[in-house]
Amino acid sequence: MNIGPTYLDQFAGKILVRCPDCFGRAELTKRLDRRGNIAGYRFVCPSCCHARQWPKKGANWFPGPAGGPFLPGFELNIWLQTPCCGSTLWAYNLAHVTFLENYVAATLRERRNHQWGWSRNSSLESRLPRWMQVAKNRLSVLKGLTQLRAMLDDRQTTEGLVKSKRRT
DSSP: OEEOOOOGGGGTTEEEEEOTTTOOEEEEEEEEOTTSOEEEEEEEOTTTOOEEEEEOOSTTOOOOOSSSSEETTTTEEESEEEEETTEEEEESSHHHHHHHHHHHHOSSOEEOOOTTSSOOTTSHHHHSOHHHHSGGGHHHHHHHHHHHHHHHHOHHHHHHHHHHHHHO
């Protein structure tokens, strides 16, 4: 499989997160200005109508988990997360899950050089944790990714959490 370079911010256009109010599935979406540049982010929960906006901070600012499935600065947990191989497997959205499935399932992983002819160490492929890349964990990681994919279709989980939260 010839991959790359792919960057985490390519998946940051729409991030599925857990609503801090109702614990349901919500979205954190990029907001663009008239020129198509990032103007900030908007959080919306369709279950409880909680909404919030964050303006852009700096030239290249985008959300990024710092070693786990939590978005610092937003104080939001990523929706797609599951225990796997003694750690937490997480993804922003369906496109991110699909990328990880393709990468992990590949038995031969060749990275293309960057457009200037050198390999980038900042690419997502080079930054994946070792436990996700080793062959002995391949089946476990793919099983975890299947669970994440199932969470995208599992509306009962979201509705159940919202109903239980409303009763309290």
